[in-house]
Amino acid sequence: MITFMVRRLLLGLFTVWLISMLAFAIIQLPPGDFVDSYIANLAAGGATVSADEANAMRKLYGMGQPIYVQYGKWIVRVIAGDLGESMEWRRPVAEVIGDRIWLTLLLSFAALLVTWSLALPIGIYSAVRQYSLADYVFTLVGFIGIAVPNFLLALIILYTAFRYLGMSVGGLFSAEYALAPWTWDKVKDLAWHLPLPALILALSGTAQLIRIMRANLLDELRKPYVVTARAKGLSEMRTVLKYPVRAALNPFASNIAYLFPYLVSGSIIISIVLGLPTVGPLLVRALIAQDVYLGGAIVLLLGVLTVIGTFISDLVLMWVDPRLRHQLD
């Protein structure tokens, strides 16, 4: 088990390293060097930069040196906590991102909880009551969940709520709390706004998980040990929950590592439709405006936090599922 954890950790570190290279590529890819465009940007705003200052900046960012030196300098600064300067906002990247990164994670995590808490009972119900009316309804909803990309779903819900209920469902906060410092009331306001986007984000993952759970449980329920348990007079509830469900839980374990990155990914796009204050809208704007340090930093942060989130969920699952622990020894 320790070896497994170490292997997971090493793989995670490797992923982080790869993501950092990609983030750096995003910073480097646009034509022209960053200092040039920074100076041009400042000049457009009326400020001037002397040649000395420009040279000092070039030196700081390692311009003109081989690419791996530039990467090295950049990664050292990032580890020290300096993510660079946002060109568009004229403020340090860390300051621009601020709370948004945590709200992104909160939204993804909430969607993860929704996925689990819906997929598990519905999957069990659909398998135990196969071909019942509710099973068909869930199957239908499941197919819609898979077929409708979540940004379209968000768009349709947004429009429907506006058109027929006359309300605007976007955002994570009411207007009066949007810029307010964190208070208990603001948290309550957030808790009130969070479920809808989390549900939209969770739908397609939930639909897939229900299908897997249902299929697995159906396979388990046909096995002789279930018949034996029933023959021995176990209550139906106990018969199902005690062994087959636990055996069928495997997909929850194996899919979780991919579910979380998937949700983080999805949160970007639905945040733009629903106007949520996550890093999504910030990232897209930064990339369109070629605000490279902001864009690169967001990609890097999202990647790293996803790896950490996945690692933690791996640990949790190992703690929950004894088979996973033992098969690895």
Add this chain to the structure above:
Amino acid sequence: MLGALFGRRKPALSQAERFAMATQLQLTWWRFKRHKVAMVSLFIVALFYVIALGADFLATTDPHATDARTSYIAPQPIHFFEADGSFSPHVYGLKGVRDPRTFKLVYTVDPSRHVAIDFFAPGYSYTFLGIPTTTHLFALRNPERGDGIFILGTDQLGRDIWSRLMVATRVSLTIGLVGVSISLFLGVLLGGISALYGGIVDTLIQRTIEVIRSMPTIPLWLGLAAALPNDWSVTQVYFSITIIISLLAWTDLARVVRGKFLALREEEFVMAAELAGASTGRIIFRHMLPSFLSHIIAAVSLALPAMIISETSLSFLGLGLRPPAISWGILLQDAQSIQSLALAPWLLAAAVPVILVILAFNFLGDGLRDAADPYG
């Protein structure tokens, strides 16, 4: 068929004999035909590709032509009969009305003026499979400026959404095909190598797959797509976006190929071929490939909708294809804000083909996956 040609008659076979003599492909097809939903899906998918092929023929007006007069015209039905009951397909014309308060000229539909529709009539010129032509399925007879067949209404710039949707269908569906081809190539190559060589190569490829799958894809796609130079042509952007999407999408196919490959390697018929002295190439292509070809086809038909969603999402965010290219994502981009949606809900029209195609591909893939193992 040849037998019939030479006058030889096939003996009548019983059900069991037919089953025993059928090729794998026949068995798969028989099994697939029993899956009604999958058959309907196959039909829908085929229909969409026919639309993609004949997009310009089905379009009524030039999808790039803008006209301020026809801004935000609501969907206009085609009327087939005149008031006296005679058959004469037509649409209503447009007329300019001065707004009594702002004195601005606004264009509205004028039900008193009928503009007749001709079938197989000339319209804007295009090329069909390299042949220049002007024939469209239907077009207006003697239109005045601003008149058009607005089955699905128009957007802010007065472009006909129906015509744009037709052309977008072609772009979005072919992106899926091209992207899947690239993914398939990478997946079969790397999955095959992984299974064939095993050892350190296998470990390396498997870890790479795990790493790619554990990264959030949309931010990476966005970052890479944003780095494409602004002055690239529509075609260059089209292929770059396709490559960017498929670079992260081949992993599922590689896993299917590797898994099937490893499972088949243990089968008796492979060992029999080996003992009979067949070369590795012959074993793979003659004996193993037919067995997992249907699985690959099923995996591809499940990968296609994912590709289409990816392209649509990227273009929707403004970082995929760029105007003047037209795709489903670009059409939906207009529907991004609730303000324009409230004003012109018909902008959401592109959502319908997206959902329909993805649903159809999913059912089709399910049916194929069930049919892929006809002996099971």
